[in-house]
Amino acid sequence: MNKCHCGCEIALRSNEKIVCSLSKCKKSFHYECVQIPLANLKTQKNWKCPECTVQSLALQRSQGKDNTPIKPQCDLNTSEQNVNKKRGTAVAEYDMDEAIENEEDQAEGLFASIPATLETELRLLIRKLLVEEFSSIRKEMRSFDESLKFFNNQFEEMKKTVSACTEDNKQLRKELDLMQCKVKDLESKVSVMEQDSRQSNIELQNLPEHRNENLVNTMLQLSRVVDYVLSENDIVACNRVQKQNQNSKAPRAVVCRLSNRLKRDNLLAAVIKYNRSHPKEKVNTKLLGYGDNEAPIYISEHLTPSNKSLHAATRIWARENKFKFVWVRNGKIFVRKDENHPAKMVSHVDTLETLVA
Incomplete structure (x- = not known):
């Protein structure tokens, strides 16, 4: 137990003591023994005990730095009397101080146990918070996992659908290619049939067009020019056809259907023969009786x-x-x-x- 260095022999409690500020001393005293009011106790951080004060003043005087007289040392008897006035007898004070000291020891044990309790509570609180947080994270992860599974299933279904569409597309392409081949074949057959239907026809291009023209007489005149015998009975039909290009200024073509294909071929052969034998005067409008202008006339198969x-x-x-x-x-x-x-x-x-x- 700490004792007051003033010599009062009374127990020194922590809330009644003052300690010398010099590191080489650090002696403890009752603040009443050194005559320091309780109100000024907290301001005495640099306080020196009487012995250290005397030594300090003596040192200053020896060096000629201080003329302050030495403060009187405290009277031990008066100090004890002053303390006893406040607390009663020394024996009674000793018993009370011992009981207080025991209580303080118990309090210190209690205070020492508080950090461990707080640590336990803090750990439990942190654990609770972590459990709640991780529980929330688990729920979110579980929801995310379910969403991921859902999208994965959707993706797999889409893959199957795309794969099926790809196969269907390949099959449709094959069918389309086959159909295109068939269409071309049919178009070719139709073209052949359509052309065969014109096997007795002959076509005249660039023949001038008149309101009251007689195309049968024109065909008979053509046969006479090329020296081929053709009668009116050999001509089944003779008329003009619509233009393919409506913006063209050329006259409409003349199509003449003869009685048979042989007649058509023989007439065409006679025209070719004439043109070869008359390179400077091929079949033209003047020869067929269409004025004096010698515009060429083109004769071919229809x-x-x-x-x-x-x-x-x-x-x-x-x-x-x-x-x-x-x-x-x-x-x-x-x-x-x-x-x-x-x-x-x-x-x-x-x-x-x-x-x-």
């Missing part, structure tokens, strides 16, 4: 619209690729590079590209 387009494209292609001959026979188009090359039949525009190779 082709279907698709064959006419193919014939025009073939002529353009032949000029670009330096093919000398392009002609039509029995509704079919032929080309020939020169006299030393064989003739090739053109059935489609794509056929032209194969001829170059």
Whole structure:
């Protein structure tokens, strides 16, 4: 137990003591023994005990730095009397102080146990918070996992659907290719049938058009010019047809149906023969009685619209690729590079590209 260094022999409690501020001393005293009021106790942080004060003053005097007289030391008897006035007898104070000290020891044990309790409570609180937080996270993760499974199932279904659509698309493409081949084949057959229906027809281009014209007489005049015997009974029908290009200023073509294909072929052969024998005066409007203007008249087989387009494209292609001959026979188009090359039949525009190779 701590004792007051003033010599009062009374127990020194922590709330009644004052300690010398010098590190070499650190002696404890009752604040009443050194005559310090309780109100000023907290302001005495640099307080020195009487012994240290005397030594300090003596040192200052020896150095000539201080003229302050030495404070009187406290009277031990009066100090004890002053303390006893406040507390009663020393024996009674000793018993009470011992009981207080025991209580303080118990309180210190209690205070020492408080941090452990707080630590336990803090751990439990943290654990509770963590459990709640992780429980919430688990719920969110579980919800996320369910959503992920749902989207995964949707994705798998979409993959199956896309795969099925891809297979269907492949099958449809095969069917489309097959249908396109069939359509081309049917178009070719229809074109052949349509062309066969015109096998007795002959077509005249660039023949001037008049209001009261007689096309039968024109055909008879043509037969006389080319020196081919043709009677009126050989002409089944003779009329003009609608233009393919309505903006064209050329007169409408004349189509003449003869009694049979042989008549048609013989008349065409006579026209070709005449033109070859009269290169400077081929069949023209003047020879057929259409004024004095010698405009050329083009006579050929009556082709279907698709064959006419193919014939025009073939002529353009032949000029670009330096093919000398392009002609039509029995509704079919032929080309020939020169006299030393064989003739090739053109059935489609794509056929032209194969001829170059």
